[in-house]
Amino acid sequence: MPLPLLNNYPLLQKILIAGLVLAIVSTAYISAPLALFLGLVMGLIVGNPWQKHTSVASKYALQIAVVGLGFGIDLHQVSATGLSGIIYTAISLTITLGLAYILGKVFNIQAKLSHLIGVGTAICGGSAIAAVAPTIKAEPAEISVSLAIVFILNALALFVFPIVGDWFNLTQSQFGVWAAIAIHDTSSVVGAASKYGAKALEIATTLKLTRALWIIPTVLVSAFLFKSKETKLNLPLFIPLFLLASVLYTFVPIVATAAPAIVIVAKKFLLLSLFFIGINLNLKTIKSISARPFLQGAILWVLVASGSLFAVIFF
Numbered sequence: 001m002p003l004p005l006l007n008n009y010p011l012l013q014k015i016l017i018a019g020l021v022l023a024i025v026s027t028a029y030i031s032a033p034l035a036l037f038l039g040l041v042m043g044l045i046v047g048n049p050w051q052k053h054t055s056v057a058s059k060y061a062l063q064i065a066v067v068g069l070g071f072g073i074d075l076h077q078v079s080a081t082g083l084s085g086i087i088y089t090a091i092s093l094t095i096t097l098g099l100a101y102i103l104g105k106v107f108n109i110q111a112k113l114s115h116l117i118g119v120g121t122a123i124c125g126g127s128a129i130a131a132v133a134p135t136i137k138a139e140p141a142e143i144s145v146s147l148a149i150v151f152i153l154n155a156l157a158l159f160v161f162p163i164v165g166d167w168f169n170l171t172q173s174q175f176g177v178w179a180a181i182a183i184h185d186t187s188s189v190v191g192a193a194s195k196y197g198a199k200a201l202e203i204a205t206t207l208k209l210t211r212a213l214w215i216i217p218t219v220l221v222s223a224f225l226f227k228s229k230e231t232k233l234n235l236p237l238f239i240p241l242f243l244l245a246s247v248l249y250t251f252v253p254i255v256a257t258a259a260p261a262i263v264i265v266a267k268k269f270l271l272l273s274l275f276f277i278g279i280n281l282n283l284k285t286i287k288s289i290s291a292r293p294f295l296q297g298a299i300l301w302v303l304v305a306s307g308s309l310f311a312v313i314f315f
Contacts, residue, residue, distance in 0.1 A: 003283060004047030013049045017042060017279070024271045032191030033159050035271040039278020040155065048279045058276030061269045062187050063238040068266025069190065069205050070245025071259040072198075089211045091311075092181050096122035096304050103300055107292040112138045115222065116146035117297045121304060124212040125150045125184030131215045136226040141288070148285045149297040154188040155278070157305075161192040164309070172196065174312045176203025180211060182305040187273050194267065206246070209239050 006013050020038055024030050030038070042048060100118025104111065116138060120129045126147050133143045161183065165175045175196045183189045186208055193204035248255040 004043075004045055007047045010049040013042075013047050016046060017048070017050065017054075020275065021272065024275055025268055030271060032195055032271060032274055033162075036155055036158055036191065036274040036278045039275040040281060041278075043279040043281045044283065048282070051280065051282075054276045055280050058187075058273050058280060061276060062273035065266045065269035065273055066186060066190065066205065066209070066238050067241045067245055068262050068269065069201070070242040071249045071255065071266070072263040073202050073206055073242075073246040073249060075246055075250040089181060089207065089214070092304060092308055093122045093211075093214055095307070096300065099303055100296070100300055103296045107296050109293055109296055110142065112136050112226070113142040113146060113293055114296065115225070116142060117149060117293060118300065119218060119222070120146055120150040120184055121297065121300050123214050123218060124186055124208065125154060125188075127186070127212060128215055128218065131219055132222045135219050135223050144285065145289055145293055146297075148281075148289050149294055150184045151277070151281060152286075152289075152294075153297060153301050154183065154185045155281075157183045157301075158188045158191050158274070162195045165196055168309070168313065170312070172199035173203055176200040177207060178305075178308055178312045179204045180207035181308040182301075184301075186212070187270070187277060190270055191274055194270065205242075209242050212239055 006016075020042065024035055048054060097118050100114060100121065103109075104114025104118070109117075115136065116129050116133060119132050120126065122128070129143065129146050129150065132138075161175075161179055165178070170178065176193055176199065179189050179193050179196075179200065180203070183192060186205075189204050189208045190201065193201040249259050250256075
């Protein structure tokens with residue numbers, strides 16, 4: 001029987017999805033990797049009759065989660081590791097984009113597709129790709145392929161990074177910096193860090209969103225490289241809102257009192273985001289990925305992950 005198995009039974013699909021959403025919201029037994037795994041099973045095997053709705057839901061659930069998590073970020077504590085993290089980020093961005101260019105030439109990949117894969121790896125996955133794509137006038141196929149590659153590697157990172165962190169006995173601070181640098185999308189960064197520990201989550205979330213600010217100069221550089229005048233700088237609203245939440249939590253005592261409850265709700269939205277991200281992956285998207293672009297993305301990601309791991313351990 002061809003996958004997904006229940007495409008002819010949309011009502012049953014909807015009941016299963018609604019049941020899993022209820023379980024995620026109402027129980028404490030579903031972790032970030034499990035939420036993503038359940039979404040992948042639903043999307044690839046069971047089927048998703050609400051594809052458009054879950055795509056939108058994943059985006060807004062993540063944004064709400066990130067802003068909510070800001071109410072658990074003490075800026076005084078983060079400042080102790082912030083400078084080293086920013087230095088790591090600046091270096092990794094430069095190296096990643098350079099490696100992406102070289103690998104694109106080696107594998108003879110179209111320039112725009114290669115650039116999108118590099119930008120997605122270097123900054124913040126799908127958000128960076130979405131910001132840069134119209135600037136360089138990328139084709140829809142190039143956008144979808146680059147997004148699919150980033151998604152698959154993100155899903156893998158969510159499971160692999162906590163295991164590797166434990167293997168190397170990384171501290172909470174080390175893991176937070178490493179996850180923020182080496183994992184593409186904010187959702188997987190937050191998911192992996194939340195599994196590793198509260199301090200890792202605090203550092204990873206702040207550094208990752210700081211890293212996302214590099215979208216602005218990247219769009220400008222991309223426009224110059226591809227000779228485009230369409231330099232639309234769409235900075236996601238949830239980034240300044242996250243910073244505002246952190247400021248309120250740090251400096252307004254009455255906000256700090258309510259913060260723990262807000263963070264609990266935010267973590268539920270994160271789980272929902274990961275579930276919806278997983279359920280949106282389908283066989284058509286997987287089949288659209290050819291070997292060479294995927295190899296470029298995978299090799300680039302492994303190089304960035306291993307290089308940044310070495311840096312956080314020895315420097």
